[in-house]
Amino acid sequence: LPMLVDRSWAKLLYKLLSSMMSGTEPHTDREEDYRFLHSMLMEKKLHLLFKVNARLCCNDLVPLIINIRPRSSSLFQLAEELIYQGWREEVKELLALISKPHFQSLLHVHDAVAQRDFEPVLPPIPDDALEDEEDSVKIVSLVKTKEPLGATIKRDTSTGAIVVARIMRGGAADKSGLIHEGDELKEVNGVSLEHRKPKEILPLLVSLTCFLCSVAYIRFKIIPAYSREEMSTTKQKLFVRALFDYDPNQDPSIPCKDAALAFKRGDVLQIVSMEDDTWWQACHLEDSNGGAGLIPSKELHERSFSFTTKQMVLQWTGLRRSFRLGRKSSWAKEAARFRRWSAGVHSSICPPTYIKVIPYHREPKDRHRVVILVGPSGVGVNELKRRLLISDPDRYGVTVPHTTREKRRQESEGVDYHFVSVHMFEELILSHRFIEYGSYRGHYYGTSLDSVHRVMAEGKVCLLDAHPSKIKRVYTSEFKPYVVFVKPPRIEELRLTRRRAKFVCDEEDTNQVRIFSEADFEDMIDLAENMERQYGHLFDKVIVNGDIASAFRELRSDLEKIQEARVQWVPTEWSCSSPTKARRSCSHLPSWI
Structure with a gap:
């Protein structure tokens, strides 16, 4: 050479x-x-x-x-x-x-x-960039990759200026620390934003994209919002469990669908910003290091629920004439059902949207969490509990109830019932030792806390079935209940799957059985809707029991995952060990929001 x-x-x-x-x-x-x-x-x-x-x-x-x-x-x-x-x-x-x-x-x-050129090079700022401008104007140059910029804009209704509406946590704008909420945008890539609409600015953000490396060099001319409040420096993390499904594509009120976060009921979310009254910023638990997305706030969801309720009332009111013109039986049936639904809506509190949770690290020596199955009568709670017990009797156990009636010939003490006197039963009531109790045909029946302790002492998972209004005695950090709501399917599926099913209508006489009627189906659905509306914040899992075999497989699989998981998410209120301490240290942290 x-x-x-x-x-x-x-x-x-x-x-x-x-x-x-x-x-x-x-x-x-x-x-x-x-x-x-x-x-x-x-x-x-x-x-x-x-x-x-x-x-x-x-x-x-x-x-x-x-x-x-x-x-x-x-x-x-x-x-x-x-x-x-x-x-x-x-x-x-x-x-x-x-x-x-x-x-x-x-x-x-x-x-x-x-050439060891591993980082993109920002374009030089022209020397005359700040000429004829006030001292408050600043030039911000950002390098935008394929990920979103992480900021939304809006037009100020009073001044007509384009301002930054929100900064998404974890986005490019947030990581730079140079753009803040309330900043007024004057120019983008040398193009003036005066008299422009927000939707006309988006094409300007991709005008300098390199086709080889997909990098956009964006230069903003900004008037900083000096009057804005400084963001809180607290590092405390807030985690919530969602109590409803949310799909941004089905929400017409979302300001930006691309910036929204979809989630399912039961998902654990980390809230990173609650500064906006209508749209919070959150991310999924498994993606806590990534960018945040918009989710509806508690207030927004309650307003949406109230609006939907009013629309349904107006729609039903408009249909009353058509019902009256029809058969009287149809009118009476629909009117009765609407009265039950309306009474349930107006007698209940606004549906909770999120519940604050904390991580629970289960140690091998810790006892299993109590599993509580709830649901309306006839939905199949007892059958699911029976199948769980038969499938693995070494893992699952059930409580033995107390009663004041006489022992029958084929019954055994401590196996079928704990037979006690009326005086002893009433003493247990006064000492708050029952989870739930009631009387039937002059005799007391009840499930005691002691019977739950016996099952847990054997190292088994205690299975309970109770009305959600009665589980407050075990809804504590001592038992850490995992509440499963068994929900009926739509009435069309109920007619197909339960058309020949029979149920016991008198627990004292097992021969008194009958087939489900149309009224039973309607009552089952109405009761389920009221339960979910009033006590939905207590439910960790919702299972639709359309087919008993499928529902059982889903329930067993879910319980196995819970028992094997080392980290589980439980309500924040369980971190308080005593009522006194709860009032002192947890008064600022409601159990659901």
């Missing part, structure tokens, strides 16, 4: 070798040496080498060859030069190969790595 650089020396060498080839006459004293030299100079390969050297020297390609190593993209220039000089078809194929976008991107990456 050094020989090729010095062209005059290369030409001189070529002429010298040519003269030697013509002057190699055989001599008698050294004939053998001359023959060897002549044969070597006549080799075809040596002649081709001379021609390549001459072509390179004449066509001024030496600088390209030297620059191949420090900059691989010079291959493209070299191939073009070779084609211009009339080289063979293989070179054209080479040119087509290195002209492909993927190969050029590879060369671009190679050059960047060779």
Whole structure:
């Protein structure tokens, strides 16, 4: 290669070798040496080498060859030069190969790595950027990749200016720390935003995107919002469990669907900002290090629920005439059902949207959490509990209830019931030792806390079924109940799956059974709706029992996951060990929000 650089020396060498080839006459004293030299100079390969050297020297390609190593993209220039000089078809194929976008991107990456150019370079700020502007104006340059910028804008109704409405936590704007809520945007990439609508600004944010590296260089001219309140420096994290499903695509009130966060009931979310009264910022538990998204606040969800309720009332009111024109039986049935529904809505509190939770790290020595199954009568709670007990009697156990009636011949003490006197039963009532109790045909029946302790002491999962209004005695950190709400399916599916099913209507006489009626189906659905509306904040899991086999498999799988999980999320109020301490340390943390 050094020989090729010095062209005059290369030409001189070529002429010298040519003269030697013509002057190699055989001599008698050294004939053998001359023959060897002549044969070597006549080799075809040596002649081709001379021609390549001459072509390179004449066509001024030496600088390209030297620059191949420090900059691989010079291959493209070299191939073009070779084609211009009339080289063979293989070179054209080479040119087509290195002209492909993927190969050029590879060369671009190679050059960047060779030059250790790993970070994007911001465009220089012009010297006259701040001329004729007030001192409060600042220039912010950001590098935007494929991820969203993480900010929403709006028009100020009083001034007409474009201002930053919110900064999404974890986004590019938030990470830069240079743009804040309330800042007024004057220019984007040198384009004035005066008299522009927010939807017209989006195309400006992608105008400087590089097609190879998908990086956009965005320069803002901003008037800072000095009057804004400084963000809180507290590092306390707030986690909540969602008590409803949310799909931004089905919400017409969301300001930006791309900035929203979808979630399902039971998902644990980390709230990162509650500064906006209508739209909070949150992220999923498994994506706590990523960007945040918008979710409806508690107040917004309550207003939406109230609006939906009013719409349903108005719709029903408008249909009353059509019911009256129909059969009287249909009118009476629908009117009775609406009265039950309306009474349940207006007698209940606003439905909770999120419940504050904290992580519970279960140790191997800790007792299992109590599992409580709740649901309306006839939905299948007892059958699910029975199947769980039969499937694994070493893992699951049930309590033995107390009663004041006489023991029957086939019954055993401590197996079927704990038979106690009326006086002892009433003493247990006064000492608050019952989870729930009642009287039937002059006898007391009840489930005691002591019977739950016995099952837990055996190392088993205690299965309870109770009305949600009666579980407050075990809704504590001592038992850490996992509440499963068994919900009926739609009435059409109830008619198909329960049309031949029978249930016991008198627990004292097992022969008194009957088939479900249409009224039973309607009552079951109404009771389930009232339960979920009033006590939905207590439910950890909701299972729709359309098919008993499918519902049982879902329940068993969910309970196995809970028992094997080392970290579980429980209500914040359980962190308080005593009522006194609860009033003192948890008064500012409501159990649900």
